[in-house]
Amino acid sequence: MQQESLVEYGFNRVIITVTAIMCALLEIIDTTIVNVALNEMKGNLGATLNDVSWVITAYAIANVIIVPLTSWLSQQFGRRNYFAASIIIFTVASFLCGNATSIWELVFFRFIQGLGGGALLVTSQTIITEVYPPEKRSMAQALYGMGVIVGPTLGPPLGGYIVDNFSWPYIFYINIPIGIIATFLTLQYVKSPNYGGKRSASEVDWLGIFFLILAVGSLQYVLEKGQEHDWFSDTSIIVFAIVAVLGVYFFIWRELVAEQPVVDLRVLKNKNLAIGTVLSFILGFGLYGSTFVIPLFTQNSLGWTALKAGMLLVPSSLATGLMMPFVGRMLQKGVSQKYLIAIGFSIFFGYSLWAYTIITPFTGESDFFFILMVRGIGLGLLFVPVTTLALSTLKGKDIGQGAAFTGMVRQLGGSFGIALISTFISRQSVQHRADLINHLSPYDLDVQQRLTAMKANFLAHGSTLDQATQQANKMLDVLATRQAMLLTYMDVFIYIGVFFLLCVPFVLMLKPVKSKVDVSQAAH
Template sequence: MKQVDTIVEYGMRRVIITLTAMLCAILELLDTTIVNVALNDLQGNLGATLSEVSWVVTAYGIGNVILIPMTSWLSRQFGRRNYFAASILLFTLCSLLCGMSGSIPELAFFRFLQGIGGGALLATSQTIITESYPIEKRGTANLIFMMSVIVGPAMGPLIGGYIIDHYSWPLIFYINVPLGLIAVLLTLQYIRSPRYDNKLPAADVDWLGIFLLALMIGSLQYVLEKGQEEDWFSNRIIITLSITAGVGAILFIWRELSCSHPIVSLKVLRNRNLAAGTIFSFIYGFGSYGSTFIVPLFTQSQLNWPATDAGLLVCLTSLSSLVIFPLTNKLLKSGVKPQYMMSAGMFIFFVNCYMSSRILTPETGFQTFFWVLIFRYFGLNMILLSISSIAFSTLQTREISDGAAFTGMTRQLGGSFGIAIITTFIVRRNMLHRDRLLSHLNADDPGMLTRLQQTTQAFRAQGFPEDVSAGHAHKLLDMVVIKQSTLLSYMDVYIVIGFLFLSCVPFIYFLKSGKAAAVADAH
């Protein structure tokens, strides 16, 4: 299916189109992070466990992952303007339904549908902005788009935190509704679709490929999310869905390689650099999304920070990318090999994870977190730009859109899996550390007996009977053990993520590099 023309816009029309596309990109990215600071509040209001409430984050990511590789094809099939407007409308409607949800399963379901609507917004926004500018101004267009990519995720936690502290959690979804409706109207009025040749009839659409992709990702995500709660492979549902995910993956690969009009062109992965870039994108998403997920959760649940403070921390450190990104991009353009920059970024992120594990205490302050997280974004920006440079440097022009779909899909998929695996890891390590700490508590230890007696006396001084005071003292001791075991679990998470990134460094040097500067702009 060939694109016949592109549409370059001028004057105020281009300004409005650019602002509309930026608004949609920011809305989509904002919703990937705005929920993070609300997880603690959602647990209390909807009576959910950490594993259950993490579905609110990952369900959105699953919807994104399913749609991202199909976005280019759907735009050509139905017309970019129509597809973009329909996606915004679905995103907006599901935002309303998310706010009206009364349980975690209901909220997760509408988040999944919201993710399907949002899956088109980011990639299509970039295409609209890029093609609205003449070729000589494409660098400016990409810079405008990157501002949206940075500002959206950065503002999400701050806005979400303010809403949680001053209003109630449904408002974090309701704020999308008026903005989404405005975006729909502007899209229908101003955005135009390029003309395409040879649209596929409905009978030739790769419906089986779409079904297998959704089946594979959905089954695997359920296994990762629920495996811990259901005791993994002792549960029949977990076994069944694990087999379903494996068979679905095999059938999906077979279908896409044999289908005459595949929904996802796997043949482009024959390019070794793109295949490696896809794997590194998954790892990047795992570490980036996973570490972002940890920060507001830890600061609120363990340090009792207000949601606004947790959101402000993430926002300010994320906005540092507005400075870091141009610096790292300039290094790449100056001739620094992307392999060197990527390995340096991996090492910096490892050091950051180690630093993060060392600073975690029951009294860690805002300033300590701030400088450690600023350091984190140096590593992440270096990795992200280098992945784009390495992955796309040896592709033909016609292959770049398919390559971008793969790296975008696997980055989002890595983030969804990362959150699921990290959640399970925290729960399991928490149990392990609790058992170890309890094994060191000796009922005959004078220090512990003295502490229990003092705590019991404090409760008695408040008017509680002797037996009730003793019970409260033991519960308080148990809470201290739980808090300490949770703290150790978060420290373990950072160490594991850090070593995952460090272990990737040797493999980077097996890859070839191409025209780094051009690719950095394309990204």
């Protein structure tokens, strides 16, 4: 069979595996590596903070547009050619990003880089599974999962190191030698399956592609920029939200009536895929949301540097990576995906509850170490089982379409997670601060004692009575604001944990899988 002809052994398989993981890592690291360089870019390119945030937004929008189109593009041009072209686009765009002389030039090249990068992430999964024989494909998924899970947390510390020791263009330049090597190895070793011919230009679902770009591009814009513009109080957010809703509606209509849809939505009639797609969304929410909130808390509330905050997540990611082969082995031995997912969600709840209990103004690295290891184990139990469960009852070409959905919604889940968490933090902290201020009555004995002690301290350092009074009141306000933020982060952790715990009974309701999925057909 054609699929079996793609299986490789020995040196060739090792080379292809390393190439695919390397490309997936390149793409994922580039989603987060720029976060710590935004300030330097802002100063160097003379941009505002709103302008420079487009460096992240443009890449994310391009990513989420290209992911669902990747299966179709692979069929049109051949997987090896498309994969190699994507690496070249990503590499050339990286060089152009590093050489950008204005903020909007950089944003444009980041969009192009995102178009190449989205294909790297999803096509590499298909390549890495196809070169393994059926009995080892769960392990192949585990190897790929290591890159997907570890990547987001490697970006900030790597970016911090480069910015501290070199300059921001080098966060893009480091992609160039890796991209050149990966292109050569792809053309030399990767094979393309026989898709049975490509469609002519007149047969292509151009209208479907247009509606897809309109829908996911607008939705991603709303998620990335909503909190920054105070959501629906801003005209641009309202306009793009309306465009996103109309785009989704017309995209669904088009794909259901088209003879050869670019994305076959009928495959979502499969119960396990529909639920697996939802679980992929939740996984993206948990992975990117927790990766987002921990550095935010440590930098904003504890005053850590970006590099220190980024390094905190590395051991957790390594724990996830070490879990992957173990999970892959359990799946090979026939352990049900739904039980592993349920355990993973339960562990993630335990991590969130633990984080809720340790948050204080004095929380240190040692306090975070073990709870983040628990997070790593929980995520390790989720990634591979969620992916394989979603595809477990599909057959033939439907698996490719199903895999495209799981890849796209995982990305969207991360965007939703970050948007919701950032909005929640912004609004809940205001609420907590108002509640605390209401309880700080000047007639309260404890408040009077605290103010008297602070005034005495300022007087002892040379302030006048009026100055000491103002400084004490200001200090009390600062303490209330800081306490409000701590309470808000506690809320974030407990709500995320409860959200994951509520998913457990739904996972256990899934019907058992009678046969193992051939993941090699998961042509993203």
